[in-house]
Amino acid sequence: MLSAGDKLSRWDPSEDEDETYSETHHKQPRTKRRKANTGKAITPGHRVTRASASLSGLLDVFQYGMQIHASLADTTDGDSDSFESTIEGLLPEYLEARHTAWAQTSDIGDSGKVIRALSRYETTAILNYANQRSHASSSVAEAIVRRKLQLQREKRSARTPEPPVRIVSNTLTAFDPPPPACLPPAVLESLRAIQTTRYENSFASRVYGHKPLKIPGLLATDWETCSPWTNLMDDIHAHYSHAHPGRDQTERPLTPITYVSLQPSHLRQVHDLLARVFWDGIDVSDSLQYSPERCTVIATYGHLVVGAAFLSSPQETYITYLAVRAGWDNSQIATTMLYHLISLNPHRDITLHVSANNPAMLLYNRFGFKAEEFIAGFYEDYLDSHSRASMNAFRLRLRR
Numbered sequence: 001m002l003s004a005g006d007k008l009s010r011w012d013p014s015e016d017e018d019e020t021y022s023e024t025h026h027k028q029p030r031t032k033r034r035k036a037n038t039g040k041a042i043t044p045g046h047r048v049t050r051a052s053a054s055l056s057g058l059l060d061v062f063q064y065g066m067q068i069h070a071s072l073a074d075t076t077d078g079d080s081d082s083f084e085s086t087i088e089g090l091l092p093e094y095l096e097a098r099h100t101a102w103a104q105t106s107d108i109g110d111s112g113k114v115i116r117a118l119s120r121y122e123t124t125a126i127l128n129y130a131n132q133r134s135h136a137s138s139s140v141a142e143a144i145v146r147r148k149l150q151l152q153r154e155k156r157s158a159r160t161p162e163p164p165v166r167i168v169s170n171t172l173t174a175f176d177p178p179p180p181a182c183l184p185p186a187v188l189e190s191l192r193a194i195q196t197t198r199y200e201n202s203f204a205s206r207v208y209g210h211k212p213l214k215i216p217g218l219l220a221t222d223w224e225t226c227s228p229w230t231n232l233m234d235d236i237h238a239h240y241s242h243a244h245p246g247r248d249q250t251e252r253p254l255t256p257i258t259y260v261s262l263q264p265s266h267l268r269q270v271h272d273l274l275a276r277v278f279w280d281g282i283d284v285s286d287s288l289q290y291s292p293e294r295c296t297v298i299a300t301y302g303h304l305v306v307g308a309a310f311l312s313s314p315q316e317t318y319i320t321y322l323a324v325r326a327g328w329d330n331s332q333i334a335t336t337m338l339y340h341l342i343s344l345n346p347h348r349d350i351t352l353h354v355s356a357n358n359p360a361m362l363l364y365n366r367f368g369f370k371a372e373e374f375i376a377g378f379y380e381d382y383l384d385s386h387s388r389a390s391m392n393a394f395r396l397r398l399r400r
Contacts, residue, residue, distance in 0.1 A: 120156075123149055198223075198254070217261030217293060219340050225257055227306075229327035255302050257333065259340060262287055262296035262308075269305035270298065277323040279382050284310055284321070294344045297337040299324075309337040317345050319352035322360070334363060342367065342398070350398040353378060356390040369396040 106116045118126070130146045199205050201223075234252065241249045262270070267285060274282040287296050290313045299307030306328040312318040319341065324334050342350060353375070354361055371394045378393035 118149075123153065127153075215258060215260060216263055219259040219261065219297065220336070222257040222259070222336070223254070225331050225333070227328040227331040227333075230301075232327075257306070257331075258300050259336060260298050260300065262292040262298055262310075264288065266298050266300075266305055266308075270308050273305060273308055273323055273325055274321055276326070278321065279384075282321070284308075290314070295341075297340045297344075299328075299333050299337060301328075307333045307337055309334075309341055311341060311345065311350075314345060314348075317348045317350045319350060322352075334360070335366075338363065338367060347400050349400055352396050353393045354396060355379060356392045356394060358389065361394070364396050364398075367398060369398045371395070372397050 102116055106114050108114060127146065127149050130142060130149075133142075237252050262284075270284060271282060274284070287310055294314050295311035297307075297309045298305060304325075306325045307323065309322045310320045312320050322334060322338065324331075350369075352364070352369070354364065356374075373395040375393050375395060377391050379389065379391045383389055383391060
């Protein structure tokens with residue numbers, strides 16, 4: 001008995017399924033009409049599509065099997081037209097032949113997965129589906145895939161020879177990806193140590209464009225400053241990673257210090273910050289009504305307020321409060337906030353009062369503030385009697 005692979009070898013894979021032809025030549029005259037699944041008889045002069053003609057080798061196999069079955073049925077008075085009994089003996093050989101053909105025409109991709117070429121039926125189905133969709137709604141990738149499939153069909157129509165496919169094995173089991181090789185620890189450490197540039201600061205953002213996130217009242221963004229608090233968080237994260245090496249570790253996101261004008265969402269944290277640095281009962285809600293874009297500077301780390309600076313009004317330009325959260329000092333946050341207050345109000349003198357023993361006196365001197373008056377007991381009504389801050393104050397002025 002002939003195998004399914006021998007019978008399927010009559011199929012010419014270079015033929016296209018979209019063409020039509022008339023089947024007029026047969027090696028042997030058929031004395032018995034063969035019926036398709038639809039019940040219509042197939043005659044020698046019947047016009048069929050190439051999709052049906054490409055199955056001629058398989059139909060010959062079925063005819064051969066049915067003839068053998070009919071000869072056996074004549075001796076046993078059985079049913080000679082049973083399709084199930086015919087295909088039952090041919091199906092295993094056909095599946096084995098298809099499995100071997102797929103193994104010889106498949107390849108392994110870069111990811112280690114098996115890649116099989118599309119059949120003619122699959123190519124036609126994909127093109128029909130793509131052509132039914134609107135070209136305006138299709139993406140660039142879909143247009144590229146559609147064009148490649150059309151070129152493949154044109155090459156088959158022109159009978160252009162395709163490059164040979166690398167044959168790995170006769171079975172698909174040979175395409176199992178090999179286990180990943182164990183890399184030396186030094187290589188893994190070098191790979192983990194590679195630092196990448198943030199997209200908004202990279203060359204790719206200048207080429208492809210970058211739309212920054214719109215932050216209300218944004219004045220500046222600082223990606224470089226590290227405070228004692230952020231260093232402590234890094235140490236805690238590193239200690240946890242070393243203590244639990246078996247657990248999945250996540251990288252701490254890099255968050256900048258952002259300087260913005262006062263927003264209503266900042267009021268609760270600002271009041272808490274001023275109460276910790278100065279005294280209770282401070283309310284700066286009215287600053288939202290007096291040009292907050294010129295008279296207020298708020299330093300935030302994510303959603304955490306870490307600093308605040310206020311002017312009384314654009315006309316008076318008196319610094320009422322300048323405070324930095326504990327753990328964020330010595331990080332140039334106060335310097336940056338004072339710089340923005342001065343820059344937002346040019347050509348106007350700026351005044352303030354500062355305690356006589358407050359280290360902030362050095363900061364104001366660097367910006368050019370000069371002491372004009374010494375006031376004894378200026379903070380007696382505000383500071384606690386046990387406070388280390390001096391009750392006396394200097395009145396400073398920056399002349400413009």
